[in-house]
Amino acid sequence: MIEGFLGKLLVGDKHPTKIVGVVNLSEASFYLGSIVSSSDDLEKMVTNMINEGVHGIDLGAQSTRPIQIYDGEGRIDEITELQIIKETLEVTMDILSSYNNIEISVDTQRSAVAEHSLNKGVNVINDISGFKKEEKIAKCIADFDGTAVVMAARNEPGDVYLINDIIIELRKSIAIGNKYGIDETKIIIDPGIGSWEARDYQHDYVIIKNLEEFRILNKPVYVGISRKTSIGKVLNDAPPDQRLFGTLGATIIALVNGAHIIRTHDVKPTLEAVKVAQTILHYEI
Secondary structure: OOEEEEOOEEEEOOOOOEEEEEEEOOOOOOOHHHEOOOHHHHHHHHHHHHHOOOOEEEEEOOOOOOOOOOOOOOOOOHHHHHHHHHHHHHHHHHHHHHOOOOEEEEEOOOHHHHHHHHHOOOOEEEEOOOOOOOOHHHHHHHHOOOEEEEEOEOOOEOOOOOHHHHHHHHHHHHHHHHHHOOOHHHEEEEOOOOOOOOOOOOHHHHHHHOHHHHHHHOOOEEEEOOOOHHHHHHOOOOOHHHOHHHHHHHHHHHHHOOOOEEEEOOHHHHHHHHHHHHHHHOOOO
């Protein structure tokens, strides 16, 4: 039986799927509808997600959209990323101060950003490099008894795509977390769905179809399918703003195949689709 913690929230086989809302702080992010460029926009988006029933909010200042698909890298340096996160956390944590059941996670590969976030009270760090960029992130998380979401990576985010290779690299990330003392129940795995520079969008279909293979790692499974290129390809190359219904279809397949946490741009539609699917899956006469 798989069980763990996303911050203070229990996640796993016996618990309803948790929904994490995406807040992109970079104007280079691939989906314009997820970008916030002012404190007012941020407050509106976070408040809306709360009202829609979100369980967690994931803040990311660094765009990692596929360079081979979108023009320009959109990458920023550490000082810029840290400043954006500092300003954003202040607003977000103020909004969430009266909610003890919603977790904030920070999407970063940099230990300085992770350490600042944890020091401010964030409980979850989402590292898409799986500790491969900076192992020190694992130590920071352990020092604050936080949760680590680690995505499969060998050297760069998303540079593995075969199921066995993904498992191998996730094992390495888990081992790094163990080395620095992260609580075993606070390591969550992400197989890495997305059209990363090193691979083709079609690998997403294989990963989603075979999510049950990752149960061998005995960790909660976190997936970010929302409006990705692989969804658009099925829908005649539909742009990100026309991929909602396709995303919901893929999300339900992921849920049935073992996803415990869904990262999404669209909280209410995702939550409702998941709720109906779980009701049917667990219904007994």
